[in-house]
Amino acid sequence: MATEVGPTSVKAPASGGAPIHHAPKGVGEDNRIATQGRWAAWLLAPTIVALSVVIVYPIITAIVMSFQKDAGVDASGFFVEGGPAGFSNYVNWIFQQCPAPGGGTVDCPPGTLGAQFWSATGTTFFFTIVTVTLETVLGFWMAVIMARAFRGRSLVRAAVLVPWAIPTAVTAKLWLFIFAFEGIGNKLFNTSVLWTGSEWPARWAVIIADVWKTTPFMALLILAGLQMIPAEVYEAAKVDGASAWQRFRMITLPLVKPALMVAILFRTLDALRMFDLPYILTGGANNTTTLSILVINQIRQGFNAAAALSTITFIIIFLVAFIFVRFLGANVVEQQTGAGKGKK
Secondary structure: OEEEEOOEEEEOOOOOOOOEEEOOHHHHHHHHHHHHHHHHHHHHHHHHHHHHHHHHHHHHHHHHHHOEOOOEEOOOOOEEOOOEOOOHHHHHHHOOEEEOOOOOEEEOOOOOHHHHHHHHHHHHHHHHHHHHHHHHHHHHHHHHHHHOOOOOHHHHHHHHHHHHHOOHHHHHHHHHHHOOOOOHHHHHHOOOOOOOOOHHHHHHHHHHHHHHHHHHHHHHHHHHHHOOOOHHHHHHHHHOOOOHHHHHHHHHHHHHHHHHHHHHHHHHHHHHOOOHHHHHHHOOOOOOOOHHHHHHHHHOOOHHHHHHHHHHHHHHHHHHHHHHHHHHHHHHHHHHHHHHHHHO
């Protein structure tokens, strides 16, 4: 026989003796959640401390340095110490207008900081748009092939990983030999192109090398999304008479979209930070200087101006990531809200 007493229940044992009091289930559940929360905090603490040391502290230091002047020599030949600079470092990088001798402003010459910044920004976004587009198309095609069942599929998947597994510096040296004037590229196609000696061949040399190396990364991420699509969906579409193009457009693309967007996001952020591949291939010459290369070159001139440029680069990458994440998050929220309304 059991009787309810407040929030607890009292059960009289069959053999007599004192009644047994049971704590309500909510109390035990709250204690378990609190214990898990404390354990999670202790387990995450080392990672948070490590990230603070290697990420947060350098970012804060770079921001502080960006508001300081670089020490140097003025026009009279006297040494000038650094000091507070305000936003002058940022203004010098962003704006291309320089003061004119007779008053007003004129376009800065190519060698000034503003002209270098906008040229490097245009080059960086050009490489990002072209390489990510090509890698997405080729990676999707490779993922569709690898998702099929055929003999030797595991070997093909392992072979596809080889370009991505090679270090970027080694890849750059490999393609530097291929694009040499007496290299394999010109010998194979019977041409005499200076791949790293003029602007557009140098740009396409960087694009080809980057696409060769990073397309497997896109293919693997997209392949993971393709393998999550049930085979029964395709079988039902075939029974309904859907063509291959209709199945691809109505089934494959919508269901693989989350994995595809994540792959594009990762690759875009990586391409915006491109440094080693163009630096080794061309040294940043022939209009192949990216923002990361410009930061490294500026460090040799002054740390504080380079800190301002690195902060601007960080803000650009952060804004691109925010746009991607915001776009994906909005879609997920809408889908979940719609599903919840449907259930109700």
